Amino acid sequence: PRRILSGIQASGALHLGNYLGALKRFTALQDQGAPCFLFVADLHAITVWQDPALLAAQTREIAAAYLASGLDPARSVIFPQSAVRAHSELAWILNCTARLGWLDRMTQFKEKSGKHKERSSVGLYTYPVLQAADILLYKATEVPTGEDQKQHLELTRDIAGKFNTDFGVPGFFPLPEPLTQGPAPRVMSLRDGSAKMSKSDPSDQSRINLTDDADTIVSKIKKARTDPEPLPETLDGLAERAEARNLVTLYAALADISREAVLEQFGGQGFGAFKPALAELAVQSLAPVTAEMRRLMAAPDEIDRVLKDGAERAAAVADPVVDDVKRIVGFWRG
Ligand code: TYM
Known part of the structure; x- marks a missing residue:
């Protein structure tokens, strides 16, 4: 069993x-x-x-x-x-x-x-x-x-x-x-695509906490480190782009869709369009969890x-x- x-x-x-x-x-x-x-x-x-x-x-x-x-x-x-x-x-x-x-x-x-x-x-x-x-x-x-x-x-x-x-x-x-192979097995820091998102990172900007409010989440995603290129059309295009890959992985895991599906939707668009969509999705997904945590903690x-x-x-x-x-x-x- x-x-x-x-x-x-x-x-x-x-x-x-x-x-x-x-x-x-x-x-x-x-x-x-x-x-x-x-x-x-x-x-x-x-x-x-x-x-x-x-x-x-x-x-x-x-x-x-x-x-x-x-x-x-x-x-x-x-x-x-x-x-x-x-x-x-x-x-x-x-x-x-x-x-x-x-x-x-x-x-x-x-x-x-x-x-x-x-x-x-x-x-x-x-x-x-x-x-x-x-x-x-x-x-x-x-x-x-x-x-x-x-x-x-x-x-x-x-x-x-x-x-x-x-x-x-x-x-x-x-x-x-x-x-160990989930949809997001290794979420990376928002400040550094080569470091794991971690409780012990001294920079609070590096992570989204389950207790962050909506404004904080939006601001952290807006400031997340990226490169200047638009998102690629296919996964191969993310191979050398750790920060972009991390944000696409986050979107896919939060929306319960594949990373390919995310790129079908956002490929060719810049982070100016993708980040607000990711922020909205993160806020929507986490808000009920955060609210229930607050209720229970009280x-x-x-x-x-x-x-x-x-x-x-x-x-x-x-x-x-x-x-x-x-x-x-x-x-x-x-
Ligand atoms: P802990 O408390 O560091 O982390 C809890 C769980 O979150 C996962 N995790 C991550 N997953 C994706 N991306 C990240 N950046 C990230 N950071 C943390 C961890 O892999 C973990 O699943 N040693 C364990 C706790 C433990 C445990 C066990 C787990 C103690 N005994 C027995 C399984 C079975 C730990 O420190 O997790």
Whole structure:
């Protein structure tokens, strides 16, 4: 049976990359009838410093985004990662399965730790092992994420395979399928077509936040970096034009049409015509999500009920799996 799982870190504002690369796709999978487990990765968030006074609010904000983007808590399980103890328990065991050499290859650690590796938390280094635990704990079959998580998902498969082999339990952990190829797997910065749109970019102009109002969205798209050429008629014409390609991809993903269809409509036209159309589409698509997020954030009781109920339903699946793992490893069970 299918089981979809994914998570979003509780570390600050959500942006259009999170929406198109992840949130919008979760809803589509849910609406195909696949059971979805979606969590707020608060254990992952604290691998870099988080103000304790803000962390719970950030957690509620991600939960609000799940709900506002169309996830139905009756069908999908929405929960805070730290509320299900099994995540931390399995992560430790899998830390003993994963090899240092595997983690040494993780590019996200290299990017995030930067020049100050020795001052990074140990948690930041072992972050992908916790991510593997998140996924394997639910024996997830498919993991929808943006392209930036691809390496972590491949590591998850390696860890699952080694655990199954080491303990002679073939197929105990199914190898999850990474779904990293959505319509907008890597949304780029509005200021630099070679950088990913990211929460940690110091320039707020580089991204569209899910909490931006219509005027801000319009102004950010108007100022987005482009080149002086009109849009090409075919996709090949975008090959060397990263910024133009990004805006066309955004339009296609927001409108649920192909990039070819966007170029059929706008090919030959300049950004003076395309940008206002993209801005209008972005505002129209995001306004209902933003409004619903605001409504939910103003009444956190509703969010808290969803998270509490989700945590119970998640634990009901995860606890028996971690019990099996403890038995397989040979821990004393009394
Ligand atoms: P996070 O919180 O950085 O991002 C949440 C989701 O948004 C996607 N994403 C993007 N997609 C397209 N373009 C972008 N510019 C862009 N930026 C972010 C991410 O790929 C992700 O799908 N490690 C994960 C959280 C996590 C997780 C998991 C995911 C923890 N455990 C288990 C899946 C399964 C992360 O930091 O995502």
